[in-house]
Amino acid sequence: MPNYFRFLALLAFKIFAAEQVDVAIMEVGLGGKYDATNVEPIVCGITSLGYDHMEILG
Structure with missing residues (x-):
């Protein structure tokens, strides 16, 4: 079974x-x-990185 995030990405x-x-x-x-959202984009935008996941990302 996929985890919750992967399930939502697949459903979307x-x-x-x-x-x-x-x-x-x-x-x-x-x-x-x-990552469940890895796709081949036609256009990609990058914004600044926040600190909301520091405990996970390091």
Whole structure:
């Protein structure tokens, strides 16, 4: 079974495909090679990094 975040990401992608969404703005998870939100983007935006996950990311 996928964890909660992976389940929600998978559900979102399934709904986007079913609804034939042209554009979706997704926020990444914690990042990394195995992040559930890793996709091949056409356009990518980068914003400043906050300190809200320091206990997880280090």
